[in-house]
Amino acid sequence: MLQIQVIRENPSYVIERLKVKNFDATELINNILEIDTQIRQTKKTLDNNLMEQGKLAKSIGQLFKEGKRDEAEAMKAQTAQLKADEKELQTELSDKDRKINELMVLLPNMPHTSVACGKGAEDNEVVYQEGDASAFSTPALPHWELVKKYDIIDFELGVKITGAGFPVYKGKGAKMQRALINFFLDSASEHGYREVEPPYVVNEASAYATGQLPDKEAQMYHVDLDNLYLIPTAEVPVTNIYRDTILKASDFPIKNCAYSACFRREAGSYGKDVRGLNRLHQFDKVEIVQVEHPDKSYETLEEMKQYGMSLLQRLGLPFRVLRLCGGDISFTSALTYDLEVFSRAQEKWLEVSSISNFESYQANRLKLRFKDENGKMRLAHTLNGSALALPRVMAAIIENYQTPEGIVVPEVLRPYTHFDIID
RNA sequence: GGAGAGAUGGCCGAGUGGUCGAAGGCGCACGCCUGGAAAGUGUGUAAACGCCGAAAGCGUUUCUUGGGUUCGAAUCCCAAUCUCUCCGCCA
Numbered sequence: 001m002l003q004i005q006v007i008r009e010n011p012s013y014v015i016e017r018l019k020v021k022n023f024d025a026t027e028l029i030n031n032i033l034e035i036d037t038q039i040r041q042t043k044k045t046l047d048n049n050l051m052e053q054g055k056l057a058k059s060i061g062q063l064f065k066e067g068k069r070d071e072a073e074a075m076k077a078q079t080a081q082l083k084a085d086e087k088e089l090q091t092e093l094s095d096k097d098r099k100i101n102e103l104m105v106l107l108p109n110m111p112h113t114s115v116a117c118g119k120g121a122e123d124n125e126v127v128y129q130e131g132d133a134s135a136f137s138t139p140a141l142p143h144w145e146l147v148k149k150y151d152i153i154d155f156e157l158g159v160k161i162t163g164a165g166f167p168v169y170k171g172k173g174a175k176m177q178r179a180l181i182n183f184f185l186d187s188a189s190e191h192g193y194r195e196v197e198p199p200y201v202v203n204e205a206s207a208y209a210t211g212q213l214p215d216k217e218a219q220m221y222h223v224d225l226d227n228l229y230l231i232p233t234a235e236v237p238v239t240n241i242y243r244d245t246i247l248k249a250s251d252f253p254i255k256n257c258a259y260s261a262c263f264r265r266e267a268g269s270y271g272k273d274v275r276g277l278n279r280l281h282q283f284d285k286v287e288i289v290q291v292e293h294p295d296k297s298y299e300t301l302e303e304m305k306q307y308g309m310s311l312l313q314r315l316g317l318p319f320r321v322l323r324l325c326g327g328d329i330s331f332t333s334a335l336t337y338d339l340e341v342f343s344r345a346q347e348k349w350l351e352v353s354s355i356s357n358f359e360s361y362q363a364n365r366l367k368l369r370f371k372d373e374n375g376k377m378r379l380a381h382t383l384n385g386s387a388l389a390l391p392r393v394m395a396a397i398i399e400n401y402q403t404p405e406g407i408v409v410p411e412v413l414r415p416y417t418h419f420d421i422i423d
Numbered sequence: 424g425g426a427g428a429g430a431u432g433g434c435c436g437a438g439u440g441g442u443c444g445a446a447g448g449c450g451c452a453c454g455c456c457u458g459g460a461a462a463g464u465g466u467g468u469a470a471a472c473g474c475c476g477a478a479a480g481c482g483u484u485u486c487u488u489g490g491g492u493u494c495g496a497a498u499c500c501c502a503a504u505c506u507c508u509c510c511g512c513c514a
Contacts, residue, residue: 040472040473040474043472043473043483044473044474044482044483046483047472047473047474047482047483047484048482048483050482050483050484051482051483053494053495054483054495056494056495057441057493057494057495058441058442058494058495059494060441060494060495061441061442061494061495062441062442064441064494065441072494073494075494076494077494078494079494079495080494083494246433246469246470367471369470377470377471
């Protein structure tokens with residue numbers, strides 16, 4: 001959520017920035033400002049009312065103490081009107097608070113000044129590319145055929161047990177999966193991230209704080225009986241560690257990483273690019289999350305991007321880095337880099353990581369603040385990124401490392417798999 | 424699932440209708456003391472919102488949350504949530 005103070009101080013700037021996201025905020029902001037003025041007006045009246053009541057109450061208490069019963073009783077009558085007014089003002093205020101909040105959550109985060117305008121994915125800027133991103137010259141199989149051939153991932157079995165999008169990893173497939181998780185977690189630890197194992201199910205407050213609610217409700221699995229949500233990413237529980245927290249400037253940077261299974265309903269996305277491991281309802285991911293000083297957050301974003309890239313380099317996969325344009329960047333992000341691996345059998349770029357700086361947008365909802373050098377309260381910046389999402393990395397490895405003899409295990413994973421080929 | 428107890432500031436903990444944003448302690452910050460440290464000692468130590476704004480100052484709110492009683496609620500009543508203990512069940 002944007003800060004009301006920012007909107008109040010410079011509404012036209014906010015409107016201008018949001019245009020980059022193809023979002024016309026003019027009317028919304030006008031409404032917000034109008035209600036904001038009313039709220040402050042009402043608040044003032046209410047405060048005065050309460051002050052009056054407080055004074056009367058004290059006087060009455062004093063009179064009783066002095067035994068001036070009659071005077072006290074007379075004074076009681078004076079409070080009646082104040083109380084009636086108070087009730088009215090309270091209702092008015094809470095109505096308006098609710099209303100402004102409803103409008104505030106409709107405003108996306110402002111994109112960083114380096115974010116270009118653009119309609120959608122086609123306007124994203126490729127900022128880096130490395131590795132052999134060409135098709136195989138010899139016949140090659142897509143991963144959904146290879147996994148069948150070597151019996152390492154079973155989609156039909158998942159359908160039987162649960163439904164589409166819940167594959168069963170078997171034998172060396174399961175071990176490979178576990179190897180990737182451990183490789184990612186160990187690498188993150190080496191880079192100073194503290195490992196965290198979070199809950200996979202969160203309450204409403206947590207889902208709201210990181211922005212999944214209210215807008216992305218349909219994307220999450222919901223446990224009705226307990227009113228809990230299955231996490232769509234470890235970002236939700238891990239970031240919520242810092243909900244309602246006040247840090248010291250010296251606490252930065254705060255670096256956490258977590259492995260978790262992720263659950264996404266992917267409502268409405270059937271039919272396109274969903275074959276095999278490309279889009280699942282349940283998948284594994286290692287997430288990195290940082291909380292930073294506002295002055296440092298962009299430096300940190302670059303570092304996180306570099307870290308994500310290093311993982312793909314070590315796995316020997318061709319990849320590229322995109323800077324998302326205004327049309328493709330997420331609602332809550334100010335700047336996002338996507339990492340994509342090239343799948344040489346599908347001849348397609350597959351997104352395996354999305355690394356974002358949310359600036360204070362999440363922190364505002366989280367109430368994640370810190371005392372700066374001058375002892376002033378400020379919102380911290382939050383960042384997160386996948387490092388990495390497993391299924392598409394797995395797909396790329398399976399496809400890119402296929403040979404007539406079998407699927408060769410990338411060098412860095414062998415200490416974890418204890419085998420070097422899947423055949 | 425059954426029975427009971429509880430929820431107070433960063434933490435512990437006092438407080439059963441008024442002057443309580445809340446004693447005391449711990450912690451933390453700064454100072455004194457010390458060659459340096461410990462101990463000791465002094466001072467300070469919440470946040471949100473508003474008053475055009477910075478500082479100062481002022482006002483309101485906040486003792487889990489939401490309602491209620493009352494001129495006045497941390498304190499009384501109701502509900503929700505959470506935690507703990509015992510029993511049952513169970514990885």
